[in-house]
Amino acid sequence: MSDSLPVPLAHRVPDLAALELLLAVARLGSLGRAARELGITQPAASGRVRSMERLLGVALVERSPRGSRLTDAGVLVTDWARRIVEAAEAFDAGAQALRSRRDSRLRVVASMTIAEYLMPTWLVALRAERPGTAVSLLAGNSAAVAERLRAGEADLGFVEGLQVPPGLDGVVVGRDRLMVVAAPGHPWARRRAPLEPGELAATPLVLRERGSGTRQVLDAALAAHGGLAEPLLELASTTAAKAAAVGGAGPSVLSELAVGEELAARRLVEIPVADLELRRDLRAVWPAGHYPAGPARDLLGLTWSPAGQRA
Amino acid sequence: MSDSLPVPLAHRVPDLAALELLLAVARLGSLGRAARELGITQPAASGRVRSMERLLGVALVERSPRGSRLTDAGVLVTDWARRIVEAAEAFDAGAQALRSRRDSRLRVVASMTIAEYLMPTWLVALRAERPGTAVSLLAGNSAAVAERLRAGEADLGFVEGLQVPPGLDGVVVGRDRLMVVAAPGHPWARRRAPLEPGELAATPLVLRERGSGTRQVLDAALAAHGGLAEPLLELASTTAAKAAAVGGAGPSVLSELAVGEELAARRLVEIPVADLELRRDLRAVWPAGHYPAGPARDLLGLTWSPAGQRA
């Protein structure tokens, strides 16, 4: 009767190699071809799929002497697997940029929020379009971004802020909105009327520390409504603030980029606020007068229309 | 000079167990505590983190005699890792529902699109709110969903369609929009003026097969504009159509749910169309007169406000 620890996720989900193989089988229609593509032997591929089916308790692939097709369940599983693999690709692109510090053809500096939530996608896109461009990524606040660019230590920067830092030129590549969020159990989640700005300002919140971009925007927006109350908690990272809010510590104000997953899974709910503009621009920036060329221009081109603009 | 095969992703990205460990270290502030939480020994955790750092070529954790904190790079990597782990959790929730066919407390039938793109998130949310609810999931078209519900073989269904199937009651839980998409290199991607419906109707497209929900909506919307031209390709799954469009076979019309990732990464771009309503409702449905109770009601409650409504 061991009250055993919860089985870790890794023991219930096939590993990346297996998921990649499944995608290859779906695409190529044969275990053997998929095996060749991944550089393993056919029996290895056969075994991987079999152990994956055993793990999941569902038949995924219909084998026949003329090839293999996905079963109905296999189609679903493969689509879900694709999500994991895509997240892994983004991870890889980001990690590679963290590693290649020096001698990169493109040196990027970005604010934390952008580096966390947007950069991996951009890097994947860049890799697809210009394979072999070595990118290095550094994260820091707006001042640090500006500093590095002016010192010639970076080719392209990204900041979220109210205006372009002095000495730099830039273009808006997207917008971000701060949202008031709370755990679904919080009283605010059951309100019918939107929150009044004054109410928000007067309530102790879970916030990032003073000096963060998020905090600055919020301070500015609430200055006209009596100013921000003393925070309930002051945390050093977006993730920590999010975790505190999910855990029910109190309402928080976070970037919509940061809470997409939490909203979708209902771990947080958005609290509408009346008449409060919490948008901020996301900008690509570079040293004044030096419009990006080469790889920097390639990356800039990728950031113009996608994701961020939808809101 | 072996022109070696590309190194598979799995060799460049740490495995799930390592990523989970990293998240635990970030949360708990100590390798040992994280190890205990995952049911392994401290040296094992220490080794896992070390090999992860070796793989990525970046220091992730700052060890000290009183605990461990993430480095700057570690914070970024951890946030990227969280995405992978969340995708894996969704995968697991979905897979578990595929497995437990019989003797489940909640039997769900859903259309393919909903099962693929929305159900995993809902299941994760349900698991968080009502742990231990055994769910079984079956996917099929609208007619099959209705059939199972009427036969009492399922407790709750989800369909995307223009109206509620006969014999069922339902509520709208979200909306979906079909989008015209093309590879970034396609001439339509460089248009300035939006596409005219007549133009769209007259162009051979990459489409799902006749009978799919997507195809029906498109047929109906273009009936007034001369009807759909003979398709360029007719494919059996959304994924196949998406892959063909990404590969440049031609423009396609797909659910916004299906193409989020591709748009963000610029593998596809949306082509605006003038004056064409391609929305469709996503509905939860149940046998007429039998409003869901128990676990079915719990799940229904989760689907009401999140994701789908934003558009």
Next chain:
DNA sequence: ATGAGGGCATAAGCTGAAGTTATGAGTGAC
């Protein structure tokens, strides 16, 4: 018909990654 080729499964053997236990060393609290 019959052989070639592609597809998959099984069996036997090997290897290495990753776990365990056991231990030591640094740091801070009391």
Next chain:
DNA sequence: GTCACTCATAACTTCAGCTTATGCCCTCAT
């Protein structure tokens, strides 16, 4: 000074997963 906590290192063990070698099944071309 000792206890309680951290983490690192070393030696040993185990087992998952690979490879090679084979065999069967099916289809298609000769």
